[in-house]
Amino acid sequence: MKDGSIVFSVLGTRGSGPASGENQKEYGLATSCYVVETKDALIYLDAGSGMASADADRVREGKQVVVLLTHPHTDHLLGLPFLPALHDPGETVTLMAAKRGDMGAKQQVDRLYSSPLWPCLMEDLPAKLVYKDLVMSEKTETFQIGDVTVEYMEGNHPGGSTVYALSYEGKRLVYATDFEHLDLLPEMQPNKAPVACGDTAWKRLVEFAKDADLILFDAPYTDAEYERKKGFGHSTTEKAVELQKVTSAGKVLISHYEVRKTDEELRELEKKYGNPQVLFTKQGMKIEL
Numbered sequence: 001m002k003d004g005s006i007v008f009s010v011l012g013t014r015g016s017g018p019a020s021g022e023n024q025k026e027y028g029l030a031t032s033c034y035v036v037e038t039k040d041a042l043i044y045l046d047a048g049s050g051m052a053s054a055d056a057d058r059v060r061e062g063k064q065v066v067v068l069l070t071h072p073h074t075d076h077l078l079g080l081p082f083l084p085a086l087h088d089p090g091e092t093v094t095l096m097a098a099k100r101g102d103m104g105a106k107q108q109v110d111r112l113y114s115s116p117l118w119p120c121l122m123e124d125l126p127a128k129l130v131y132k133d134l135v136m137s138e139k140t141e142t143f144q145i146g147d148v149t150v151e152y153m154e155g156n157h158p159g160g161s162t163v164y165a166l167s168y169e170g171k172r173l174v175y176a177t178d179f180e181h182l183d184l185l186p187e188m189q190p191n192k193a194p195v196a197c198g199d200t201a202w203k204r205l206v207e208f209a210k211d212a213d214l215i216l217f218d219a220p221y222t223d224a225e226y227e228r229k230k231g232f233g234h235s236t237t238e239k240a241v242e243l244q245k246v247t248s249a250g251k252v253l254i255s256h257y258e259v260r261k262t263d264e265e266l267r268e269l270e271k272k273y274g275n276p277q278v279l280f281t282k283q284g285m286k287i288e289l
């Protein structure tokens with residue numbers, strides 16, 4: 001990699017759960033996991049099943065290894081025990097997540113990775129795993145990972161989901177997954193379609209993501225499909241296209257594909273909505289900024 005550059009790699013593109021069809025391999029089977037590499041850091045965005053394909057032989061020497069978790073839904077945690085760095089006795093991995101209810105980062109991970117759902121605890125793995133709870137407030141919060149400045153804010157998703165922005169050497173990358181573009185009335189009635197009551201979350205995202213070089217955005221549905229998926233906490237392909245325009249972002253990457261979407265369906269959507277600024281992610285894709 002070039003000095004001062006950020007390399008963004010796609011390890012998992014599926015949303016809600018992994019796919020397994022022969023006709024889904026082109027866009028990817030594994031769930032949400034991306035890695036951002038700079039001179040000093042390897043920052044994993046979520047720990048979905050794609051994390052299992054992280055390079056085992058990647059040179060980590062001297063680089064901080066950090067996992068930024070958006071939220072603890074299982075599709076974002078399925079791959080955590082397979083992160084190669086966690087199997088290296090000399091390594092320290094830091095996992096950061098916003099508190100969800102009264103659960104800090106460690107409790108969120110341990111809920112899934114403990115008996116009877118998993119045979120061992122994460123602290124039984126050879127590397128040292130350090131947890132950090134991120135404080136969530138009304139405004140944007142900031143911290144550093146080496147030379148990378150990380151800003152974050154609350155998204156719009158059942159149970160919450162953190163939106164992150166990573167800045168390094170004048171480049172800015174925004175990770176906004178599991179984000180619904182409409183605010184919905186909080187008192188949802190069973191068996192009744194939720195009612196949209198505004199778009200304050202969307203406006204906050206547009207402000208947060210303005211002029212980013214790259215935005216990864218959650219778009220498992222089309223606008224037409226969304227009518228039946230309101231309140232699920234996700235957005236649409238059409239909103240991803242709009243997001244690129246209103247933020248003037250260099251690139252918007254569409255991801256978190258619906259678990260049943262086939263390559264053919266995604267190819268059709270890409271033909272209709274894709275352009276040099278709006279890309280459909282594929283597992284294995286790499287972008288250098």
Ligand SMILES: [Zn+2]
Nearest residue numbers: 015016075178
């Ligand atoms: Zn998800």
Ligand SMILES: [Zn+2]
Nearest residue numbers: 071073157178
């Ligand atoms: Zn989720």
